Amino acid sequence: MIDVRLLRTQPDLVRSALARRGSPELLDQLDQAIAGDERMRDIVAQRDAIRAQVNEMSKQVGALRKAGESTQAEQLQVRSRALGEHERILAAEYDSVQLGVRDVLLRIPNTPHPDAPDGADDHDNPVVAGPVGLPAEFADHQRVAHWASATTLGILDGERATKISGAMFTMQRGLGATLARALCQYALDSNADAFEEIRPPSLVTTATLTATGQLPKFADDSYLIERDDLWCIPTAEVPLTSMYAGEVLDAAQLPLRLMAFSPCYRREAGSAGRDTRGMLRSHEFDKVEIFALATPEQAPGLLAEMVGRVEKLIASLELPYRIIEICTGDMGQSHHRSFDVEVYASGCDNWLEVSSISWFSDYQARRADIRYRVPGAKGTSLVNTLNGSALAVPRVWAAIVENHRQADGSISIPAVLHPYMRGAHVIPAP
């Protein structure tokens, strides 16, 4: 959530920041929020004044009763009861206005960082690093799409996955399945020097999915298990962010770094029919996520560090990559600043987004109510959250299968993965 107080005191600042996202209806929402907030405060002032009176009268009633003045006490009770009626009406009005304001507020996206590039959509995302490791030319045997070569090799069985679960589910088998798991192990081990490994739940409550920003606006993108009112996580970011929800951390604990392997579930409601072949887009996939809670001062440094970690990991897999920065028009709702790492897949001749590393300022922390305290300082402050995919399996898997395909049709496995492949260096041609 954006800061209502900031919206109240400096509406133009918020307005111009959000205008950079380029959706005009947003400004109407802001006006709605401001108006509702004003009305709320007006009602609260009236309600609290009445409450103060009732509290005061109640004390007097107690004192009068003790003194044996029951007649006076009863008279006071009658007056207090009448005030109570009035208060109840105001309180109900407050509740309904507050609900409305909250709903509007929950749908307003985060303000972009001043340094985030302006732009309308993904075409305006500037390349900020690379391409690195892109050869001048690819051999013909590298120009085979993974869905074809992997199926021939027997390491991908899309047909049977569809039989089991329907469209947009995939299944790896044999060394293909081992490769998928190896990538996760490798990604976790590569970040274990600085991040605590978590194995979080994959089903979460509505409150948890609201904290990160998926709800209420993007409910259609998530799987809901109605019977138990639980949602399937679209990323480990969701449970990791809520781990410390409602808690006040000590500043000395920050930055708090976590990482997690998890399955990720996405309905892909808005992308039906796109990337239906192979492993570029599916309803379920595995991912290793890195995550941090930090002070606002620590956040920029952490963002750079996390981008660097992902870059190093991708480079070590001997894949051509580049890094782009997400422009204001293409940013996710919760993002303050965001970078994508893209890998070039030679077979389908595409740059594939394999990682997104983002800084959320205090937007998610305000929703999740995660604060920290500086010893000696008064009060508490909201933390900043950051996260990024250390490695998302399917697209990296696909890129390896395409880029590392050899003339005989076999796939050479990047050296860093050998220890995780039960010694296999190659996925042999049939």
Add this chain to the structure above:
RNA sequence: GGAACGAUGGCAGAGCGGCCAAAUGCAUCCGCCUUGAAAGCGGAAGGGUUCACGCCCCGGGGGUUCAAAUCCCUCUCGUUCCGCCA
């Protein structure tokens, strides 16, 4: 799934419907003492909102009452016992 009990500050743990933002202990911080520390002694200290007065917060929600941490209903979570189960 059934039954019983429970949920109070960083932790532990009191709390006759009004004198309760809430005893006490531990932990924390400051001071005294000490070469330094421990012990001891003295003191400070919850969160939210508000310019402020004030208002709100004793798991969540609702109710009774002039007045609720306290009574009632309900939900969630926890513990124990039973049942089931990887």
